[in-house]
Amino acid sequence: MPDSTTALLQFAVADARTYLFVLTRSAVPRPSPSVRAQAPSYLLNAYVIDIGRSRLAERIAKFQELIGQKNVAFQQSARELHDMLLAPAAAQLTGKTNWLIVPDDSLWRLPFGALQATENRYLVEDRALAYASSLTALAEMMKPHSPVPMRRTSRGMANEMARTASDSALLAFGNPVIGRQISERLMRLDDPGNLDPSPEAETEAKSLERLFAGSKSFVGAQASEELAKRESGKFRMIHFAAPARLNDASPLYSHITLTQSEENNNEDGLLEVWEVMKLDLKAELITLSASELARARTSSGDGFAGVSWALFVAGCPTLALSQWKVDAPSTTELMLDFYRNLTRGGLEAAASRRSRNAQDALTGIGAARALQKAILKQLASERYRHPFYWAGFKVIGNGG
CATH class of the missing domain: 3.40.50 (Rossmann fold)
Structure with missing residues (x-):
């Protein structure tokens, strides 16, 4: 977890329900003569979402179809999907402007950036969104290598x-x-x-x-x-x-x-x-x-x-x-x-x-x-x- 502005969101889609796991890190005060260096603390929560594999896939497919048609009705779907998938973790995600998302199943096809918490306000306007195929893949890809001089x-x-x-x-x-x-x-x-x-x-x-x-x-x-x-x-x-x-x-x-x-x-x-x-x-x-x-x-x-x-x-x-x-x-x-x-x-x-x-x-x-x-x-x-x-x-x- 790079810093306190980053959140890791991992989804798991099952037949009857969908699960969201969110990992965040607390801000750490800068050390000074009067403040000792502190280790960051982490918070991991699990959220249960009452929608299963087939119904979720249908909702996402419909959302994509509306976007592809440039239909203005997509906005209602954008808010409904946001409220269903992300609103349960809203308190933990407050102030987290960089999201690392590990989707599952049909969620790979969901354009998260187009979701709306409120009317006419897209998620991408407040969040930078990066994706990974798994936590294992993310850990491997985050291993540093020497950057080329610029x-x-x-x-x-x-x-x-x-x-x-x-x-x-x-x-x-x-x-x-x-x-x-x-x-x-x-x-x-x-x-x-x-x-x-x-x-x-x-x-x-x-x-x-x-x-x-x-x-x-x-x-x-x-x-x-x-x-x-x-x-x-x-x-x-x-x-x-x-x-x-x-x-x-x-x-x-x-x-x-x-x-x-x-x-x-x-x-x-x-x-x-x-x-x-x-x-x-x-x-x-x-x-x-x-x-x-x-x-x-x-x-x-x-x-x-x-x-x-x-x-x-x-x-x-x-x-x-x-x-x-x-x-x-x-x-x-x-x-x-x-x-x-x-x-x-x-x-x-x-x-x-x-x-x-x-x-x-x-x-x-x-x-x-x-x-x-x-x-x-x-x-x-x-x-x-x-x-x-x-x-x-x-x-x-x-x-x-």
């Missing part, structure tokens, strides 16, 4: 945002060319997802490249699986503005759809999770900005957990992704603000020479705060205020 790329306020963590800051892929062979293979699936070309995804990838010195973007025919495997070990941040499918039923076959190289018949254009596990990554963050959850009869959350664990095994502790695809300029704006916020915090932390804080700024809670700030900017826009545009994005991995 530097500014230019002088002057006009270029203040052009910052980088290393000579190879960010690698971005966007709008791959999905050939007939890949399309036919994916169309044989029950739920292939949206495979239409996306010029906006191409704009997104190119815009991110311009944001950082030492970055590269590959779009269209260049956004190939072969190149992704060859280049991904050289960069600190990797961004895929390409169709990705998270599969609860077969998590190791969740995939990112990329261009199939004409020169390499060994690559089929689908970068699957089992292949990701074999990569040697140096990245601290990987983002899937155009990912979608495959439809499933049951919602185990294994699609989220599988991708997160595969990236961790390959060397990357933190994943940012979307639950549904938003092919609109809002996604490009959200991602640009996300990375600006993320790297600004990393530079400030590194400048303070506190490596622990620098590490936090570029992973876990630091990434959740960066995403929260980007979402708050969209909430200030009447055009993109509806949760359809932002609620599907979440950060999974190292809690900071």
